[in-house]
Amino acid sequence: MAFLSNFINGLGLGSIYAIIALGYTMVYGIAKMLNFAHGDVIMVGAYVSYVSIISLGTPPLLALVIAMAVCTILGIVIERLAYRPLRASASLAVLITAIGVSYLLQNAALLIWTSNTKVYPSIVSFPPLHLFGGKLTITGEMLISVLTCIVIMIGLTLFTSKTKTGKAMRAVSENRDAAELMGISVNRTITITFAIGSALAAVAGVLYCSTYPVLNPTVGSIPGIKAFTAAVLGGIGSIPGTLVGGLLLGIIEIFGRAYISQELGNAIVFAVLIIILLVKPNGLLGKKVNEKV
Numbered sequence: 001m002a003f004l005s006n007f008i009n010g011l012g013l014g015s016i017y018a019i020i021a022l023g024y025t026m027v028y029g030i031a032k033m034l035n036f037a038h039g040d041v042i043m044v045g046a047y048v049s050y051v052s053i054i055s056l057g058t059p060p061l062l063a064l065v066i067a068m069a070v071c072t073i074l075g076i077v078i079e080r081l082a083y084r085p086l087r088a089s090a091s092l093a094v095l096i097t098a099i100g101v102s103y104l105l106q107n108a109a110l111l112i113w114t115s116n117t118k119v120y121p122s123i124v125s126f127p128p129l130h131l132f133g134g135k136l137t138i139t140g141e142m143l144i145s146v147l148t149c150i151v152i153m154i155g156l157t158l159f160t161s162k163t164k165t166g167k168a169m170r171a172v173s174e175n176r177d178a179a180e181l182m183g184i185s186v187n188r189t190i191t192i193t194f195a196i197g198s199a200l201a202a203v204a205g206v207l208y209c210s211t212y213p214v215l216n217p218t219v220g221s222i223p224g225i226k227a228f229t230a231a232v233l234g235g236i237g238s239i240p241g242t243l244v245g246g247l248l249l250g251i252i253e254i255f256g257r258a259y260i261s262q263e264l265g266n267a268i269v270f271a272v273l274i275i276i277l278l279v280k281p282n283g284l285l286g287k288k289v290n291e292k293v
Contacts, residue, residue, distance in 0.1 A: 001135045006258045012142030014250020015149035019204040020227030021242045023197030029237035030173045030193045036098040039224020040105035045071045045202030046209045047113055053121055060123035067202040075198025079191055109217035117216045120209035141211040153243050229273040235283030244284055
């Protein structure tokens with residue numbers, strides 16, 4: 001029964017990683033840049049929802065909507081001010097800028113909310129499920145995380161394949177210059193991508209802090225890095241790969257903590273990243289792209 005319990009916990013944690021990883025995979029797949037400030041957008045979303053619930057007394061669902069709106073605007077501002085001017089620059093310049101934006105958001109959070117750790121209130125109101133005579137417990141947070149992940153994955157898949165904006169995103173991902181010649185606004189498409197990724201970061205931040213109710217300015221750093229690992233594991237740029245990578249990484253982490261070492265849980269996760277980069281750099285579902293030179 002412990003094995004099944006760990007497996008379910010791994011699915012719940014992996015679902016959150018998958019939602020976070022979507023921000024990485026969408027931005028990389030379309031804009032061809034790694035937004036390492038994504039983890040701090042998660043932190044901002046968690047803080048905004050916390051303030052909405054505790055200080056303003058808003059219902060949890062409304063607090064989530066407010067957090068998504070704030071993070072969407074934040075994502076657009078970050079893209080417009082920090083990344084758009086560097087779009088034609090070397091990857092190293094973008095990487096350094098992303099790290100700078102990350103530190104900016106963390107220190108702004110320190111100034112606004114201080115470094116004191118806060119206890120995040122759960123947004124889930126229904127009780128946990130007790131199965132097999134109480135031997136197996138599935139928390140409401142785990143159920144909501146898995147269901148939310150499934151809904152988001154299906155919604156994004158339909159969005160990118162059925163809508164005009166989604167098709168524009170795919171076109172920009174394939175060939176930015178050709179898409180622009182066909183009348184697609186590359187700037188607008190990339191901005192929408194950042195907006196969607198940042199809104200999903202808010203959802204992930206709320207779910208993560210509801211499951212693990214500790215909130216501080218660095219709360220998004222480790223989940224953000226692990227979600228990046230999940231994106232690489234599944235194949236960065238692939239939405240189905242993100243789902244597979246997130247779920248697998250969550251299961252690996254929980255089983256590693258349960259059967260190998262509680263202290264080495266993070267090390268096991270990053271060891272997976274190293275192995276994947278050595279054995280299959282494109283990820284499980286990633287595509288190898290041949291560039292003509």
